[in-house]
Amino acid sequence: MKKVLIFFMAIAVSSFAFASSETPWTNSILKSVSKCTATAYGTYYGPGGNETDVSCTKTASSCAQAQADAANCRDLNVCNAVRSFGLEPSPTLNCPKVSEFENP
Amino acid sequence: MKNLVELLIIAILFFFPATKVSAFANGDSIIKVTYKRIYNNPPFPESVNVEYLIIDGNKSFFFFGEGKKGKDGKISARVTQLKDWSNQCLYFIGSMYPEYSLDSYWSDSLPAMKWTILNQFITINNNYCQKAVTTFRGRDYTAFYALNIPIQDGPLKFCGLPGLIVKISDSKEIFNYEMSNFEKIPNVYNLGIGKVYGDYNQFKRLFKKWHLRRLEKDKARREADPNCLDCGEGVTVGYTFIENLLD
Numbered sequence: 001m002k003k004v005l006i007f008f009m010a011i012a013v014s015s016f017a018f019a020s021s022e023t024p025w026t027n028s029i030l031k032s033v034s035k036c037t038a039t040a041y042g043t044y045y046g047p048g049g050n051e052t053d054v055s056c057t058k059t060a061s062s063c064a065q066a067q068a069d070a071a072n073c074r075d076l077n078v079c080n081a082v083r084s085f086g087l088e089p090s091p092t093l094n095c096p097k098v099s100e101f102e103n104p
Numbered sequence: 105m106k107n108l109v110e111l112l113i114i115a116i117l118f119f120f121p122a123t124k125v126s127a128f129a130n131g132d133s134i135i136k137v138t139y140k141r142i143y144n145n146p147p148f149p150e151s152v153n154v155e156y157l158i159i160d161g162n163k164s165f166f167f168f169g170e171g172k173k174g175k176d177g178k179i180s181a182r183v184t185q186l187k188d189w190s191n192q193c194l195y196f197i198g199s200m201y202p203e204y205s206l207d208s209y210w211s212d213s214l215p216a217m218k219w220t221i222l223n224q225f226i227t228i229n230n231n232y233c234q235k236a237v238t239t240f241r242g243r244d245y246t247a248f249y250a251l252n253i254p255i256q257d258g259p260l261k262f263c264g265l266p267g268l269i270v271k272i273s274d275s276k277e278i279f280n281y282e283m284s285n286f287e288k289i290p291n292v293y294n295l296g297i298g299k300v301y302g303d304y305n306q307f308k309r310l311f312k313k314w315h316l317r318r319l320e321k322d323k324a325r326r327e328a329d330p331n332c333l334d335c336g337e338g339v340t341v342g343y344t345f346i347e348n349l350l351d
Contacts, residue, residue, distance in 0.1 A: 047206060048198050053340075055148075072334050080341075082199070
């Protein structure tokens, strides 16, 4: 009976120690829970009168990072679209057009 | 008094076409129509552009941007649509890099759509307009054409109404065009098109293949680098044409 009591006490103590610890493993778990997703949209008016619509959704550990990743992805894809028509992106082409971020 | 008002209306209706059509009479002048274009396809950002329709005899050229002035003083621009009424043919730009460069053109019928004219009238920018509707390759369009400008033309591929199209938009209001200026000016343009590679059906087939090839390329890049910023998960690239081209 005494042995069983010691066993349960050991579990309780170790659980408390784990919950209050700041070990990297615990931190990584906390980080994954607080992930943020952002979407950036862009359009490119092509030479044929058609629009290329670009959408990038990115997830990161912080909202600022997710927004930056989404915006960079959108910009790169708009410029890819310009190049896909045989053009080099230039300021006169208004590449890229910037849209507002959509936060979760 | 009633007769006088009727007489005045008739006189106005006859006077306006006379002034607008007289622009054609002079071979050294052209008609320059300015359109404001609004592309509104949420959640994508709205874009507003100014585009021009240059009517020179039995040809009309549609393009965006101010163009480039050459050494001869003439302005050239990348024409997106050329309507040639002498051979009833329309030519539109369609580059699919690298196979088809920026100066690749494709032919289409002229006009490419059939209109239904409705008994509804409205005045837009002092132009007395009549309403017309059409279903053009998967999209429903409503246009208002000027009864006082008997020019069968309009923005992009749109034409074939008894008067100049002053306003046009699709039922989802993704594409919106409205005339902002109409003027007769000296011909300062040097406009033309590049090589014509095929017709609309060939373009449509090739564009679908080109688009699929781009998607395959992105997929291969994604597999090679799962952290690829511009080709990873959550990245979509689509195209919106006045026709439902990819359906």
